[in-house]
Amino acid sequence: MGKLHVNVKFSSASSCPLEVDSSSSVRSLKNCVSSKTGIAEGDLHLILAGKVLNDNQTLDKLGVGNHTVLHAFQQRRPAPLEVTAEVGLNQLGATNSRSVYPYQFFVYCKKCAALRPGKLRVVCGRCRQGNIILLQEPACFDDVLLAGRIQGTCQNCQSPQDSKFYFKCTSDHGDVIELQDQCAVLRHVRPNRGDNECITCTDVQHPVLVFPCAKKHVICMECFVSYCIVQLNERRFVEDPDTGYSLPCPAGCPGSLIKDAHHFCLLGSEQYERYKNFGAEEYLLQSGGLMCPAPGCGSGFLVDNPSQKVVCPNCQYEFCRDCRGAYHPDEDCSSQLPCDPATVQEGNIDQEHALRAQNELESMETIEKISKPCPQCKAKTERSGGCMHMTCTVCKTDWCWICEKEWNRDCQGNHWFG
Incomplete structure (x- = not known):
């Protein structure tokens, strides 16, 4: 008492x-x-x-x-x-x-x-x-x-x-x-009154998250956090017009998206900030927006002008809408590196513009050396480790780093780990 x-x-x-x-x-x-x-x-x-x-x-x-x-x-x-x-x-x-x-x-x-x-x-x-x-x-x-x-x-x-x-x-x-x-x-987090097993680790924990699928699959809170972080790292969250940036049941059940973004606060403040940033990017891309490819920028914006030339409103970088490379008038997308300022006749451009062009050239050459284009949308992708299975952050295509084509069972069997 x-x-x-x-x-x-x-x-x-x-x-x-x-x-x-x-x-x-x-x-x-x-x-x-x-x-x-x-x-x-x-x-x-x-x-x-x-x-x-x-x-x-x-x-x-x-x-x-x-x-x-x-x-x-x-x-x-x-x-x-x-x-x-x-x-x-x-x-x-x-x-x-x-x-x-x-x-x-x-x-x-x-x-x-x-x-x-x-x-x-x-x-x-x-x-x-x-x-x-x-x-x-x-x-x-x-x-x-x-x-x-x-x-x-x-x-x-x-x-x-x-x-x-x-x-x-x-x-x-x-x-x-x-x-x-x-x-x-958190409307999906409930007491585990039926002592149901976690769909991932099969352990019985309290409380649990119950996905809104027909089978009401249950996942313990520890596995839920791990599941979310893995999916977040691989950019596999789903942008849904009604639910927002969310995740379905790990079993892939239809109609199982988590209905409230507050559930992802459980990932911790750092991961939740990443979730919000990725969600904003995904919404922008699905709305027809673009991400600036300039090193150190990455700003997202909507473009009303349908022309091939795009100018970033943040850093003023000019790039090609099709290949995301530097803007290349009168050239196809296979040759998009900027001109070497040394080949430009003296007096046509001032020293400041020449230095800027030189820096841009060196940056683009570095990107060309360390990155590969997505086979679907041609977005430049850098591999920082892990397996050879790549997922494009722009169009979500799964592709192989070695053979540079869409990921298939041959890729998985022959060179998954290099």
């Missing part, structure tokens, strides 16, 4: 802090509030997560933690909605919950910078206060993630209002409404 500090709020300017036992009933809590405020216990009603609490419920069974805020209102008639469920909204979508899995929701907490169990909370969509009584319970994630799905009667506004749901971390950050933006719910 432990002590809890809870705060019972009547309005934004009126509250009643209490210290109670974690096993205390709602009735005993109301009795403490009544003795401090003078409000008759029978006229006092407490709200948690959009529901009026039953007198016989206990704080530990309701999932009330330290510094939890309960909302109160005075009403002489019976409360319009009472809760008889053991854990209230924390068990959304779950039945016959076992005590070994006390939480149904998991969040990425920005304050903890980690995966944490989460709690669902609700406030009035108008006044942002928590003393709202829901007219119906949410039945799915869309009910809590989409605005206007669930209404309630706000005791502050004294009228029906749209409810606003949010998730909070179970760690002791306080129960302040301003923290609602600090947590992102």
Whole structure:
């Protein structure tokens, strides 16, 4: 039995802090509030997560933690909605919950910078206060993630209002409404109630990520992070118009893309930044944009002009739209190196332009020596190690570094490792 500090709020300017036992009933809590405020216990009603609490419920069974805020209102008639469920909204979508899995929701907490169990909370969509009584319970994630799905009667506004749901971390950050933006719910991460094996390592772990495929394949969190990083390194994420830059189930099941980018926060800040950069590049390329091939630039931009000559708006480098080499007017793409400034007649160009052209020539010659063109889109590719199986970062073609053609079983059998 432990002590809890809870705060019972009547309005934004009126509250009643209490210290109670974690096993205390709602009735005993109301009795403490009544003795401090003078409000008759029978006229006092407490709200948690959009529901009026039953007198016989206990704080530990309701999932009330330290510094939890309960909302109160005075009403002489019976409360319009009472809760008889053991854990209230924390068990959304779950039945016959076992005590070994006390939480149904998991969040990425920005304050903890980690995966944490989460709690669902609700406030009035108008006044942002928590003393709202829901007219119906949410039945799915869309009910809590989409605005206007669930209404309630706000005791502050004294009228029906749209409810606003949010998730909070179970760690002791306080129960302040301003923290609602600090947590992102991870809708695919769930408790492993069926003790299902990970699709990758076959181990049984808790919690797990459940892919939205027909077979509901399960992957443990460690394997999920490894799977994402490998796919990220090989640029095998999928750009989907509805889902964004995402990954499917490792088994390749249709309709299995992860629906929320916040799940990739679990990779850590460095890998998540790479994910966002790659996603932006992929979206740009699929939208008809180009990436500047100049060394040290790599800027992405959209081009309205359909001409072969492209000028990077960032570094002003001029390159060919077709071969991504330096711009070469009146020449085919097999000869795109810039002219040697030594062959230009003296006086035609100044010293600064000559030096710039010389540097560009040396850079392009270096690129020619250490890179090979993709057999599909001709993008210059440098191999920095690993096997001979290459994946073009522009057109996603799989090709062989040795024979410079699309990857096939002969390549894999004869010179996969060189």
